[in-house]
Amino acid sequence: MIFLKFKSKLYFLFVWQMIFFFHLSAQSTDPISGRVTDARTQEPLIGVSVYQKGTTNGTVTDVEGRFTLSAPADAILVFQYLGYTSQEVPVASGSLTIALEPTENVLEDVIVIGYGSVRRGDVTTAISSVSTEDLEQRPIVNVGQALQGRAAGVSVMQPSGTPGGEMSIRVRGTTSFNGSNDPLYVVDGVPVDNIKFLSPNDISDIQILKDASSAAIYGSRAANGVVLITTKSGTTGQARISLNGQLTHNIVDNSFEVLNTEQYRELQKEIGMINLPESLTDKTDWFKEAYQTGRLENYQLSISDGTEKLKYYLSGGYVNEKGVLNAAFFKRYNFRANIENKVRSWLTVNANINYSDYNNNGVSTGTGANRGGVVLSVVNTPTYAPIWDESNPAQYYNNFFGISNITSPLENLARSANNKYRENRLLAAGSALFTFLPNLNLKSSFALDRRNAVNTTFLDPISTAWGRNQFGEGSDTRNMNTVLTWDNVLTYKTNFDRHNLETMVGSSWTDSKYTNNYIYGSHYRNDLIQTLNAANKISWDGTGSGASEWGIMSYFARAMYNFDSRYLLTANLRADGSSKIHPDLRWGYFPSLSAAWRISSESFMQDVTWIDDLKIRGGWGQTGNQSGIGDYAFLQRYSISRIPWYEEGNANAVPSISPSNLRTRDLKWETTTQSNVGIDVTTFNNRLTVAMDYYHKKTTDMLMYVSLPEGQTASSIVRNEGEMTNKGFEFAVSSKNMRNNFIWDTDFNISFNRNKLDKLALQQIYSTAVTSETVNDPVVRNEPGRPLGGFFGYISDGVDPETGELMYRDLNTDGVISSSDRTYIGDPNPKFTYGMTNNFSWKNFDLSIFIQGSQGNDIFNASRMETEGMYDGKNQTTRVLDRWQIPGQITDVPKANFIMRNSTYFVEDGSYLRLKNISLAYNFSVEKLKRLGVTRIQPYLSASNLLTLTKYTGMDPEVNQWGNSGAVQGIDWGTYPHSRSFVVGINLGF
Incomplete structure (x- = not known):
């Protein structure tokens, strides 16, 4: 019975549409032509949608802004163009001239x-x-x-x-x-x-x-x-071809001044490490040898076109960047195709394909045995040393008078030169939009995200000391990751009187499969064949394979209601089931609710004409997190070790297995609960827009790797361990300062955030980030009651004039400087961050100035431990020329071989204000070239990182050797510096 009723409704709808069609066909039509321009510049607008109101009868403007359309004499034409205010114009005889105003709302x-x-x-x-x-x-x-x-x-x-x-x-x-x-x-x-x-x-x-x-x-x-x-x-209209080409030169000019050979000789006498021969003189400027002018080439080409039925966008690009350090590079090839076809009035299909192939190499910096890598070895390598060993020109110089921890920057670069990471990625998605009724549609989407990565390394057995030690070494690691996503979303919209309602329900299915294979070999032939077939030894522990899978099934719904755009309400609910979480706790439910009141629409605000819009917002919701843990985090997992079969008694041995973690029977979702209150204000005829927000975020059941006490069957467990809070305030303002022949716009934002680790369950203190083998003490400590990433160590009260030692504060007043005197000595979290963009336009010139900065964050300059530590045979910066040398000397640099600890001596203010980018473009008038198909010629000049105001003494204040870590931030340990960039480019349109 229900089916018969539905069928009869469809039949009625079909009959009604046929009657409407014949009614339109019976009307007489006349050809209407015209031209559409920009009201401000009088330039023609290409691709403006022109259609008869209430129908699908329409067209678009051509390259000269012209159109032709047949419509009844009593019709109304609608003109719509992105970024411009729409117009409705009654049909009139003859030609129409329409000037669209750029929208300011x-x-x-x-x-x-x-x-x-x-x-x-x-x-x-x-x-x-x-x-x-x-x-x-x-x-x-x-x-x-x-x-x-x-x-x-x-x-x-x-x-x-x-x-x-x-x-x-x-x-x-x-x-x-x-x-x-x-x-x-x-x-x-x-x-x-x-x-x-x-x-x-x-x-x-x-x-x-x-x-x-x-x-x-x-x-x-x-x-x-x-x-x-x-x-x-x-987009509909004339086919468009766009070409962007740019050439960038990158330089690093914030270098360190290092000791020359004579100054180095005197320092080594004080340290007592090397008695440097008097015959040695300066031979090499390592900064000039290691650094170069970097270069970036970027070329992007796109072609787009469209009709009311079919639209497409095709693009391809090439990026080639050579770093300021000789061996560093990045290359990318990219291709994209977006195709949309309105197959029927009720069916629109879309295909979106992106393919990219990019590769780069890693230059050794920072942590571990690299001891600051290339960046610090530029300072630490004595200037008396030549590049090549004079007795064996095929080898880098390595005779540093018995000092084994010095490696020249060029040898460090050689170690990285053949370390290459390459990945190709295919992201292909297709969707179908079914329009059952004008206000009811279903969108079904399927996506494939496939990544193939190959990471290879090779070190020849001749030129470098480590390569000779290993007789050459190489590795090959290959990964493939495939993620499939299938979404189905049903949307219904309706409005009656001043009530507007949109509801949406949907589902999302995600499946991921990952495989990897890796192999390591050493003892190569001397003719430098860069293949593992030329390696004689294949590692037992460095060779193997692996695979894993994970999946998520999700259901979600949303309802958005507003009355007269005055009272607004939005509610969301999502349910996720993840294979990474324990089956008993697998499903997580994440609701949210938000509301807004447009005060400016109330009757008591009608006389306040300078306020265009005033809205108060408020919201609450929960979100989840499962990233950062393994695909089988809740399960008992094991480590496998191979046993050399060729050793005596191992002929029939099988691999040994040992537990690598404990099983977590109560592993559940990490959940973040957030509340937000905001105000949006638009004033002075849309010339000034302000947005302010205050938020409070509470993360509970944090997913963490917890170390277990000795004596357990495994060393760690993944569990829900702690709680953390973030709260803050945001302010953003956008203003249209001038609107005449000279146009000036400003966008400014500032953000304040306070982070606090509230609670930990089993392990109360997490210490990490050892930045010196001499100190061998973690500099970062995380514990409840503190923000993440705090620096932990001793307070330094300057240099003792009598002894030349750094004076460390005795906090517990026991008369002895010990680990009990350590405290928090710095916070890497900024008090606030900000950015401001000013855009200027005058005649055909466009100028953009963008500044960005951070205030109140500390940096632990671990690089200074290696460049000012004065404890071994490495060269140092000229700052150590101010070192203490005689009793009674007043200085802020301690003596050679001073007792070095993690202390405030190495903590610096990391605040900075940076002129991030300035761009100047000129838009040539192409009216005379339009016959040749040219629609745009815009050359431009751009400079990035042009000026940085900071007290930080390192090469760059925007730094963290631990990369994207949340627990460790703001540490500079020979980190690859940022460059000052100068760009010449051109945008062409056809």
Whole structure:
């Protein structure tokens, strides 16, 4: 019976549509022509949608802004173009001339949210939009660089200047101890783990979901916020060809002054390590030998076109960056195709394919046996040393008078030169949009994300000391990761009177499979064949294979209601079941609720004409986290060790197995609960927009790796261990300062965040980050009641004039300096971060100035332990020329061989203000060239990191040798420095 009723309704709908069609066909039509221009510049607008109101009868403007359309004499034509105010014009005889005004009302913009979109003015949550207008004029390789300083509440740092280096992105602070703190990236609706593969030139829109009420729709993967990225697609109108080419030169000019040979000789006499011969003189400037002018080439080409039925966007690009350190490089090839076809009035299909191939190598810096790697060896290598061994020119010089821990920077670079990481990534997605009724549709999407990576290393058996020690060594590691995602989303919209309601329900299925194989060999032939077939020894422990799987099944729903866009309410609920969590606790439920009141729409505000919009927002929600733990975290896992079969008595031996962890029977979701209150104000005819937010985030059941006491069957366990809080305030303002022949816009944001580790269950103290083999004491300590990443050590009260030793404070007043006198000596968390962009336009010139900074964060300059420690035969910086040498001398540099500890002596203020980018572009008038198909010629100049104001004495204050770690931050230990970049480029359109 229900089916028969539904069938009869469809029949009635079909008859009604046929009657409507014949009614339209019976009307007489006349050809209407015209031209559409920009009201401000009088330039023609290409691709403006022109259609008869209430119908699908329409067209688009051509390259000269002209159109032709047949319509009845009493029809009304609608003109719509992105970024301009729409117009409705009655049909008139003859030719129409339409001048569209650029829109100044950002409240009418439609922005992307999770599994949908919404009018900006109706947003009830904390969402930041990032401008993409100047991306093609900046030397940006990673999309994360486009976010830095552009959004309130979003801290972006590039811990290292390595070509193609990863970005550290935090949305409203660090929420996890061992797990990932990166936001979830969603590219065209597909969740991905990173955005390294994506070309910034392909991006049309970036939205950041910051609070739980906006991000909860992504549930278990949204605890760290969500970055929604929409790539460019085809538009109706004339086919467009865009070409962007840029050449960038990168330089590092913030170098260290080092001791010359004579000064080094005197220092070594005091240390008592080397009696340097008087015949030795300066031979090598290691900074000039190790560093070069880096170069980045970036070429991007796109072609797009479209009709009302079919639209497409094709792009391809090539990036080639050579680092300022000789061996460092990054290359990327990328291809993208977005195709949309309106197959029927009720069916639209879309295909989105992205392929990228990128490779780079790692230059040794920082931790472990590298002891600062290339960057510090530039300082530590004495200037008397030549590059090559004079007795054997095929070998790097390594005769440092018995000092074994000195390796020249060029030898360090040689160690890295053949370490290459290459990955190709295919992200292919297809979707079908079924429109059952004008206000009811179903979107089904399927995506494949496949990554193949090959990491190879090779060290020849001749040129380097380590290579000779191993008789050459090489390795080959291969990984393949395949993630499948299937989403189904049903959306219903309705409105009656002034009531507007949108509901959405959906499901998401994700399946991941990972495999890896690795092999290591040594003892190579001397003719340098870079293949493992030429290695004589294959490692027992360094060779093997592995595989793992994980999956998530999710169900979600959302309801958005507003009355007259005055009272707004949004509710979300998501349920996630993950294979990583114990089966008894596998399902997590993540609700959220937000509301807004548009005060400016109330009758008592009608006389306040200078306020265009005033809205108060509030929201609460929960999100989850499962990243950072293994695919089988709750299970008992084992380690396998091979036994050499060729040794006596092992002919029939089998591999040994031992427990690697304890099973966790109560492992559950890490959950973040967040509350947010915000105010949005737009004033002075949309000239000034202000957004303010206060938030409070509480993370509970943190997923952590916990060390177990000795005597257990295993050394660690994964468990829900602790709690952490982040709270803060954000302020963002956007102003249109001048709007005449001279245009000036300003965007400013500032963010304050306070982090605190509230509670730990089993292990109360986590110490890590040993930065010197001499001190051999962790410099970072995390415990309840403190922010993450605090530096722990001794307070230094300067140099004792009588002894030349650093004076360490006796905190417990027992008369002895011991480990009991250690305390917290620095905090790497900034008090606030900020960014400001000023855009100027005058005639055909465009100028953009972007500054960005951080205030109140400390840096532990571990590099100074190696460059000012004066404890062995390594060369030092000229700062040690001020060292204490005689009793009574007043100085702030201790004597040679002073007692060195982790102390405030190495803690520095890491605050900085940086002129991050300045770009100047000129837009040539192409009116005379349009006959040749040229629509745009825009050459530009750009400079990045042009000026940095800071008290920090290291090479760069934007640094963390531990990369993207949440538990360790703000440590400089020979970190690859950032470059000053100068760009020449051109944008062409056809």
